[in-house]
Amino acid sequence: MLKMTLACCKLYISESRNKAALESIERAAKLFHEARLINKFEDETYNRVGYTLVSKLPPKLPSGFSPLKDAPFAMVESAYKAIDFNVHSGSHPRLGVVDHICLHPLANATLEQTANIARSLARDIGTKLEVPIFLYGAAHEKGRTLDSIRRELGYFMPNTRGNIWAGGPNSENLPICPDEGPSQVDPSKGVIVIGSTRWVDNYNVPIFSTNISAVRRIAKVIGERGGGLPSVQAMALAHGDGTIEVACNLLDPSKVGGDKVQVEVERLAREEGMVAGKGYFTDLTQEEIIETFLDNEDSSVDHYSNDL
Template identity: 25%
Template sequence: MAGKLIECVPNFSEGRRQDVIESIAANFRGVKGCSLLDYRADADHNRLVVSLAGEPEAVADALIGAARTAMAAIDMNAHQGAHPRIGAVDVIPFTPIRGISMEECVALSRAFGERYFAELGIPVYFYEESAKRPERKRLEVIRKGQYEVLKVESVTPERQPDVGGPALHPTAGATVVGARQFLVAFNVNLNTADEEIAKKIGTFVRASSGGFCHVKGMGVALSERGMTQVSMNIVDYQKNALYRVLELIRMEARRWGVEVVETEIYGMIPAQALLDSAAYYLQVKDFDPDQVLELKLLGMGDGAE
């Protein structure tokens, strides 16, 4: 697979213990062929999101090491957090960047899932393009009920893992692995502690409730900050721009006298996703990404990934 480049954004169920966070991230440092682009943790979500890019084999090797560290440190029976989760290593998505097709990423993810269980003993569910069952394309279907329900229901035929099982790992749970297109993790924080308001807005914005196509969203409490959050994944930023989603949330929040305090972008984001919103808010007429000096110099003026 020489010359092939992928992105991977593994999510770990730890956002509070800095020593554990750093020990997980250490597995991605200094690895030939694998670059640690970004990592950040959230205490309310109790979640660590890591952004990687590199050669498929190098990324896969580093992921096994990080998962081994996570499973030794995280007990899902004691884990609590605002973000849905089913395992110590909750999800591992592979995204093609250069020299590799989506079909090859699907094959990579499935081979990795088999290796992951063989080496770690953690069962695997396949999602998105790698799903072996149509209903499992959607991550929320696999996560229904979260770890507490899945550890009971995984023995039933409809909820058994795709690799391993039927029982989950006694402390590390299960991991969802798959191939998908690039998504933007976009959060909007509100100046209210009323979680029900954020949850209602989450239903208005997400596709499954009749909101925007290509948007997944939910409302959660940010107890440590005295706020709430509409937490979203924009799975196709070209079809639903960030500014469009943000303006709907502003409009709905005003019904309850609530305002947007700030927004968050978790992990990496394509330049085009930011430029689209910048052009909208600045009301730039006929904006062309070729006008951005750094992109032009890098030969990326067309805004493509």
């Protein structure tokens, strides 16, 4: 029986084509051996990379200390030195160079523990790196949801023609007040959304079509907000020539997993006269992440470094 306490931090950066920038971010993370990089997922079309870090949590964390705060902070700081949001473009929505950070409790950890780390990380980034931070989930005093804060910040609307998000914010003024950091945006950095929730799976299903309107209808019907599958959030994103993905957040994968999403997207695509391909997860499962961490706990060469 697993007795140690484990937690996870997922960190999404708006860059995948600048390899030198990614290498500097990864070097910064590896300075903190207690927080291990378990997985890296790159998508050049979206121009986005997701990192998964895992660490043990001691029974009582000293004030202001956690490997899952210090390692992500170093990665964020490195990202701002290496990436200019003004020259970024991709077909995935984003709010900043570092777009999204989320902490999840794993084995024996509590949501309160990860929420405390998230708030502490947000304070440090907001104050020391002077970036507006918006909190959500257990890290926010009222439990604000990720999709609601993104809607308020215009996350789901492309800021150029077509389906591409390009450059920094059009205005330095924010429509709502951030929870941490300055009230104005540095266009070279953007803003960050930081939260803490129970485990979330990300599952994308490709549809071989250029009809973005039809795939948006499918995404709307799939998601809970449109009366579809409970605990599922979905959006349609262009993904290269001739392919549009239904990108889904599975907020309770034990109840609605990728298999159910796959069947439903295939059915709806057929009704629209289109063909859906096999979907994929953008990260390991919760169980695989724990297993990978434990398998490599005593190893000097971890799973992640073998992938580089």
